[in-house]
Every structure is written in C-alpha cells, then in structure tokens.
Amino acid sequence: MQRALRGVIIDRLTAYHRGNLWKEEDLAGKIRNRIIGALFRQKSVLEVIETRTGKTSELRSQISTRRVDRLVEIACYRFHAALQSHPIKDILDGRITRWYLFSRLEKTKLQNYDLHISPDLVWFSGFTCHVLRFAVQDVARLGEDKRLENFAMVEWARNQIGLPANPERYMVENLYWNGGKWKIWKEKCTHRHVEDAIQMIYSDMKAMRELHYKLGLSCDLSQIPLAKNKLTCRNCGHRDTCPGGENLYFAKLEQSALEMSKASGKFR
C-alpha cells in the first residue's frame, strides 16, 4: 500500500510540474489500480510458490476485496496528509521552486555493480541540496544500515550533471509515516558518510557473493541467514519458501544441525 501511495504522490507532483489537471475524485481509483496491479503481479508469484510447496500460500489471505477497500481508504487519508507536509506542500504552494523527481529504477555504476541508489525527490534551499526518499515502510528509528543506505543517495547525486559534487552540500532525508502522521528524518551529509555508505555497499556485495557461493549451484535455501525475530517473517514475501517462514525457531535449529553435520563431514 505504501508503494501505491508513493506512486500517486509522485503522480501528483508530476501533474503539477507539467501543469496537468489533477482530478481529486479519481484518487481512490488510481490507488486501487496500483494496489490491484501489485497484487496481480504477486498472484503469479504465489502460483509458482504454491506449485512448488504444494499448499495454499498464507499471503493469499492478504488479497481479499475487503482488505483492498481498507487499504485504499488508509492510502487516501495518508495521501491528503502528505499534501499538507513539507516538502510536498511547499512545492505545491510554490515556495520550493527548484525541484526534480527521479526514478528509483535509475542505475548508478559503482565498480562492476549497477546500484539503485537514487532518491525520489531533489530540491534546493539556498546552498543546500536536499535528496529525499518516500519510505515504503513505517519506520520510527533508522538502523545504522538504513541510515548509511540513505547516504548512498549522495553518491548517486554527485554523478549527476547540475547537482553539487561536494557531499557537504547535501541534506539527506526520508519522509515516513509514523504514529498517524508524516515525519521527516534528515541528516546533513559529510564526506565520511558517503565513504562509509560505499564501504557498506562493498561489504554487502561481498557477503552476497559469499552467500551465493555457500548456497551452491542448487541455491540451497536452508543455508540462508534467517531473521532475528519471527515478527520480521510475518510480512516477508519469502515466507512460503523460506525455512524460517513456517517456524523460525525450528528452522534455526535445523540450520545449526546441518552446519554441524557439514562441519563434522569435513573432518572425517
């Protein structure tokens, strides 16, 4: 739902930028289309999962019409609240005049990797360049990894024509929904932040390559790192096929037993 919401907020800003008419009465329909579109895409994935697991996916319970109606209602409410929040209100009221929208699908080359690290929105206030993402999840406090992930947006920005090359000129921001209202997380960027973000990306990539190697050619999912808390699994899209999805506690026991038997095999 948050993805559909982000989509219509971007549509609203695009319509304003192009001088197109925005029909408020079409809002619920636009949000519904986006949600149903996402569910439709999810449906084909569910079919593959169900063929593989031989049972009905638990994610199916999230597709009922009543649930979609409720999601549309919530999204409309949050949309109107977003229009009253900074920086969207300031853009629509003409107080922010230099601003740009970007697609998250844009790729940035970092060594051999193609990364999706662009922001949704960029704007200037005086000397400062703001880079912002609309958060897809409701986050109250960002973990260190998410915080650094945000600073990677500056690496993207520095490679764009017309945006500052100096990291110190950037303010990095997230607009997120929490406690019934939109809030802004923001932090001024430094050279150190960008360096740390790039280091984190490199170490993530290294971990992914190692994991891929560990999983082997058959991509044995029994060896993937599992979530720390079962609450994380509740809304995970891999719940049906991941060993942690059914019972995280037993999956962890099973994994350590497998690890032990693999290790003991090496010493035979």
Ligand code: SF4
């Ligand atoms: S279901 Fe598996 S992949 Fe998803 S959060 Fe739980 S442990 Fe991680």
